[in-house]
Amino acid sequence: MVKNKGPGKGGSAAQVAKSKGKGAPASAPAAKLPTKGKLASRGARRRHLDERLKALHQRAIMLEQELRELEESRFYRVCIFGSARIKPESPVYEQVFTLARYLAWENIDILTGGGPGLMEAANKGAKLGQGEKQTKSLSFGISIELDFEPEPNMHLDVKRHHHRFSSRLDDFMRLSNAVIITAGGIGTLLELFFTWQLLQVRHIEPRPVVLMDRGYWTGIIEWMKAFPLERGLMSAKDFNGVTIVDTPEEVLEVISKHHREFREGSGPKK
Numbered sequence: 678m679v680k681n682k683g684p685g686k687g688g689s690a691a692q693v694a695k696s697k698g699k700g701a702p703a704s705a706p707a708a709k710l711p712t713k714g715k716l717a718s719r720g721a722r723r724r725h726l727d728e729r730l731k732a733l734h735q736r737a738i739m740l741e742q743e744l745r746e747l748e749e750s751r752f753y754r755v756c757i758f759g760s761a762r763i764k765p766e767s768p769v770y771e772q773v774f775t776l777a778r779y780l781a782w783e784n785i786d787i788l789t790g791g792g793p794g795l796m797e798a799a800n801k802g803a804k805l806g807q808g809e810k811q812t813k814s815l816s817f818g819i820s821i822e823l824d825f826e827p828e829p830n831m832h833l834d835v836k837r838h839h840h841r842f843s844s845r846l847d848d849f850m851r852l853s854n855a856v857i858i859t860a861g862g863i864g865t866l867l868e869l870f871f872t873w874q875l876l877q878v879r880h881i882e883p884r885p886v887v888l889m890d891r892g893y894w895t896g897i898i899e900w901m902k903a904f905p906l907e908r909g910l911m912s913a914k915d916f917n918g919v920t921i922v923d924t925p926e927e928v929l930e931v932i933s934k935h936h937r938e939f940r941e942g943s944g945p946k947k
């Protein structure tokens with residue numbers, strides 16, 4: 678896998694875009710960063726850096742769109758989010774392992790954070806299912822730089838690494854067609870609500886969001902209906918597409934249905 682490289686040292690995003698020709702942003706090239714001796718004030722330096730950062734963000738959005746168009750309809754991928762703290766002897770570890778194995782049988786790629794716990798369970802199950810049915814399913818690990826998770830797990834076909842949670846979450850959304858949420862803490866809740874809000878504001882294509890384990894997730898959904906929804910801070914339609922189930926088999930039923938619709942609705946684009 679070739680990493681996208683940003684502008685070289687001292688170069689601007691606009692200059693890189695200009696070299697690409699057609700389709701590049703029309704914004705004028707950013708001025709060369711003045712030396713400290715030429716700066717009239719700290720504010721001038723801040724404004725200059727803000728403009729450069731804005732140009733880089735715009736370029737990143739364009740590159741993401743190009744990647745999305747290249748991959749559209751060619752792959753079906755599922756994010757499985759869950760705790761890094763769950764041990765292999767836990768029943769939920771076995772459930773997630775089994776679920777990923779089933780999905781790999783159907784030639785569905787599995788995306789996780791690439792770490793231990795339930796991420797490892799999903800990647801490990803995906804690799805087993807891939808081998809059992811000789812499918813082309815791939816096991817992805819989209820890791821993050823953390824002192825307490827220095828290395829990704831050992832069950833990955835594709836490794837991607839991020840230094841920031843924001844870019845990592847964007848990568849999960851760009852690469853996936855469905856999201857499965859298993860037991861987890863703050864990080865898993867962040868992934869749930871990030872996905873949910875992007876669906877609400879239509880920043881990503883509609884997709885199923887499946888919460889596995891009714892006992893774990895029913896309370897938070899009931900609270901959202903009793904308070905934010907009841908007070909008019911959400912709409913009832915915001916809950917469309919969010920499903921709570923108990924077993925790997927029930928999750929598979931939801932995802933398989935969406936997978937079939939995905940395949941029937943659009944063939945691979947060249």
